[in-house]
Amino acid sequence: xxxxxxxxxxxxxxxxxxxxxxxxxxxxxxxxxxxxxxxxxxxxxxxxxxxxxxxxxxxxxxxxxxxxxxxxxxxxxxxxxxxxxxxxxxxxxxxxxxxxxxxxxxxxxxxxxxxxxxxxxxxxxxxxxxxxxxxxxxxxxxxxxxxxxxxxxxxxxxxxxxxxxxxxxxxxxxxxxxxxxxxxxxxxxxxxxxxxxxxxxxxxxxxxxxxxxxxxxxxxxxxxxxxxxxxxxxxxxxxxxxxxxxxxxxxxxxxxxxxxxxxx
Amino acid sequence: xxxxxxxxxxxxxxxxxxxxxxxxxxxxxxxxxxxxxxxxxxxxxxxxxxxxxxxxxxxxxxxxxxxxxxxxxxxxxxxxxxxxxxxxxxxxxxxxxxxxxxxxxxxxxxxxxxxxxxxxxxxxxxxxxxxxxxxxxxxxxxxxxxxxxxxxxxxxxxxxxxxxxxxxxxxxxxxxxxxxxxxxxxxxxxxxxxxxxxxxxxxxxxxxxxxxxxxxxxxxxxxxxxxxxxxxxxxxxxxxxxxxxxxxxxxxxxxxxxxxxxxxxxxxxxxxxxxxxxxxxxxxxxxxxxxxxxxxxxxxxxxxxxxxxxxxxxxxxxxxxxxxxxxxxxxxxxxxxxxxxxxxxxxxxxxxxxxxxxxxxxxxxxxxxxxxxxxxxxxxxxxxxxxxxxxxxxxxxxxxxxxxxxxxxxxxxxxxxxxxxxxxxxxxxxxxxxxxxxxxxxxxx
Numbered sequence: 129x130x131x132x133x134x135x136x137x138x139x140x141x142x143x144x145x146x147x148x149x150x151x152x153x154x155x156x157x158x159x160x161x162x163x164x165x166x167x168x169x170x171x172x173x174x175x176x177x178x179x180x181x182x183x184x185x186x187x188x189x190x191x192x193x194x195x196x197x198x199x200x201x202x203x204x205x206x207x208x209x210x211x212x213x214x215x216x217x218x219x220x221x222x223x224x225x226x227x228x229x230x231x232x233x234x235x236x237x238x239x240x241x242x243x244x245x246x247x248x249x250x251x252x253x254x255x256x257x258x259x260x261x262x263x264x265x266x267x268x269x270x271x272x273x274x275x276x277x278x279x280x281x282x283x284x285x286x287x288x289x290x291x292x293x294x295x296x297x298x299x300x301x302x303x304x305x306x307x308x309x310x311x312x313x314x315x316x317x318x319x320x321x322x323x324x325x326x327x328x329x330x331x332x333x334x335x336x337x338x339x340x341x342x343x344x345x346x347x348x349x350x351x352x353x354x355x356x357x358x359x360x361x362x363x364x365x366x367x368x369x370x371x372x373x374x375x376x377x378x379x380x381x382x383x384x385x386x387x388x389x390x391x392x
Numbered sequence: 393x394x395x396x397x398x399x400x401x402x403x404x405x406x407x408x409x410x411x412x413x414x415x416x417x418x419x420x421x422x423x424x425x426x427x428x429x430x431x432x433x434x435x436x437x438x439x440x441x442x443x444x445x446x447x448x449x450x451x452x453x454x455x456x457x458x459x460x461x462x463x464x465x466x467x468x469x470x471x472x473x474x475x476x477x478x479x480x481x482x483x484x485x486x487x488x489x490x491x492x493x494x495x496x497x498x499x500x501x502x503x504x505x506x507x508x509x510x511x512x513x514x515x516x517x518x519x520x521x522x523x524x525x526x527x528x529x530x531x532x533x534x535x536x537x538x539x540x541x542x543x544x545x546x547x548x549x550x551x552x553x554x555x556x557x558x559x560x561x562x563x564x565x566x567x568x569x570x571x572x573x574x575x576x577x578x579x580x581x582x583x584x585x586x587x588x589x590x591x592x593x594x595x596x597x598x599x600x601x602x603x604x605x606x607x608x609x610x611x612x613x614x615x616x617x618x619x620x621x622x623x624x625x626x627x628x629x630x631x632x633x634x635x636x637x638x639x640x641x642x643x644x645x646x647x648x649x650x651x652x653x654x655x656x657x658x659x660x661x662x663x664x665x666x667x668x669x670x671x672x673x674x675x676x677x678x679x680x681x682x683x684x685x686x687x688x689x690x691x692x693x694x695x696x697x698x699x700x701x702x703x704x705x706x707x708x709x710x711x712x713x714x715x716x717x718x719x720x721x722x723x724x725x726x727x728x729x730x731x732x733x734x735x736x737x738x739x740x741x742x743x744x745x746x747x748x749x750x751x752x753x754x755x756x757x758x759x760x761x762x763x764x765x766x767x768x769x770x771x772x773x774x775x776x777x778x779x780x781x782x783x784x785x786x787x788x789x790x791x792x793x794x795x796x797x798x799x800x801x802x803x804x805x806x807x808x809x810x811x812x813x814x815x816x817x818x819x820x821x822x823x824x825x826x827x828x829x830x831x832x833x834x835x836x837x
Contacts, residue, residue, distance in 0.1 A: 266673070269668060349658075
């Protein structure tokens with residue numbers, strides 16, 4: 129967290145304004161409940177610990193079907209992961225390429241690569257799931273409700289509902305081709321730090337991660353906003369005062385001698 | 393216009409000005425040209441709009457350095473155009489700010505121009521001798537709408553694609569030539585690479601055409617002079633003030649306030665004014681209904697409310713053609729304003745009945761915007777901070793009282809009636825309040 133603890137304490141106060149603003153968003157999206165996120169509100173920031181957990185959930189439960197084709201491995205340093213660790217992580221991925229003999233081959237990923245798509249291409253994805261699992265890079269920005277939508281979708285499965293072959297029931301999307309990503313028994317699932325997250329916690333963490341993937345410079349924008357808007361407010365006040373001073377002088381001169389000749 | 397002798401003392405400025413008398417023209421219009429001394433804050437939006445045009449051109453130029461107009465999809469199913477926009481947001485230094493300043497800037501440019509135009513409508517700024525000034529303004533509006541639509545397409549998200557398809561399709565309503573125009577616009581039958589490339593070329597070119605029209609607009613203003621809240625002509629030196637320093641300072645204040653709000657939206661709600669679905673590059677889940685950006689909504693409403701065919705003694709005009717005609721007409725009537733409004737009084741301040749219909753017209757535009765955003769066959773509602781205020785009910789059996797479409801027809805009717813019936817007739821019957829003798833003299837009691 130570059131902006132430090134100051135930001136976090138201020139954000140607690142800002143959370144109030146978030147709660148007030150939230151109903152409007154969920155209203156538009158219908159059945160989507162609004163959640164509290166660290167990144168909403170004027171001082172919203174990302175919690176790197178949460179993003180790391182979210183990345184872990186993504187790797188375990190989502191990347192078999194989905195890709196993050198716009199997210200470079202190198203950007204993971206923004207999650208407070210060391211560059212060496214990111215390099216190691218990137219090299220665990222297989223990136224398709226054409227080798228020097230002109231044959232299709234795979235090579236280990238490097239920093240500049242983006243998260244690959246295990247299904248390979250849209251045609252194979254459609255052949256497998258009936259509908260291609262969309263790239264998740266911009267998902268948190270491309271639905272009304274944003275992160276709230278993704279969270280509601282991930283926690284909205286109900287396997288008890290009857291559905292036709294190849295389709296599943298979800299409260300947000302009544303007929304969805306995405307199977308429930310959560311196994312029935314997750315009692316021995318652990319985060320790398322040893323904690324055992326609930327389903328909701330995993331959904332929350334992966335949603336935060338996807339929000340970061342969609343809007344990685346949110347913190348920079350918020351910091352920029354505070355500086356720029358404070359500056360502009362000061363400028364507004366100063367320019368107003370300057371205008372009043374000038375106006376008083378101009379009025380005095382006008383009373384005495386008038387302005388330019390309208391016939392001019 | 394420009395004085396015959398150079399006003400500058402500095403030898404360099406003086407020498408330059410004597411060879412190219414452009415500085416003298418600016419100096420003259422800032423210090424010697426007569427402006428009404430009573431312009432209120434509604435007059436700030438003109439300079440704000442001008443500065444927004446500059447912001448759009450500068451940010452746009454840098455975006456164009458990184459943008460790739462290609463619909464080619466990679467193995468992720470992401471097209472190159474969309475990827476290049478995301479590349480700007482993720483990899484280019486300061487790119488996220490550039491991109492959001494441009495996309496939010498489009499909205500704020502429209503906000504400035506909309507206030508500017510409603511100000512003109514209220515204070516009668518289109519009446520003689522300002523007809524040409526007003527018409528150039530209408531040309532600016534139409535150019536802006538076109539440029540905004542082209543720019544929106546460039547992102548090539550699913551809504552860009554849908555908008556490009558639907559809007560180019562509108563031109564097929566033109567009899568005989570329609571299909572050829574469609575092919576000309578798209579560069580082929582399909583919404584494809586050829587379309588995106590010509591949209592990019594036009595999106596780059598037209599803002600400079602717009603800037604040219606803006607210069608003409610300002611030159612016309614310099615010639616006929618500013619209107620003012622009283623709508624009466626300048627009578628003497630007592631009524632006037634030079635632009636500098638009074639209006640330069642007032643404009644700087646207005647700009648600072650406007651930019652505070654604009655930049656706050658860039659920082660905290662850069663996508664609030666946009667359709668979220670357009671951040672999706674692939675068409676796996678298509679948008680359920682197609683909506684343009686907010687500033688085009690009233691015109692889009694007028695385009696889509698006509699669902700029936702009109703039979704004029706055997707000559708059938710299809711609903712689609714009616715819609716296209718109505719949309720063209722809704723912009724066309726703006727051009728006719730100087731002749732449709734028959735009242736000799738310019739300012740709405742002295743027209744008690746006009747005022748009533750004017751605010752009705754503002755309301756009409758807001759309602760049409762909501763109509764444009766909602767689904768035709770469903771019950772119409774007004775979104776409020778406390779939830780939806782329904783203005784229609786679904787009676788079942790597929791029958792809706794007060795559907796979006798019905799409200800749309802009603803207010804499309806008011807839109808046209810305002811220009812074609814109300815303004816011409818009102819001018820003949822309304823008894824205006826007494827006008828003051830001059831700006832500097834109060835109304836005679």
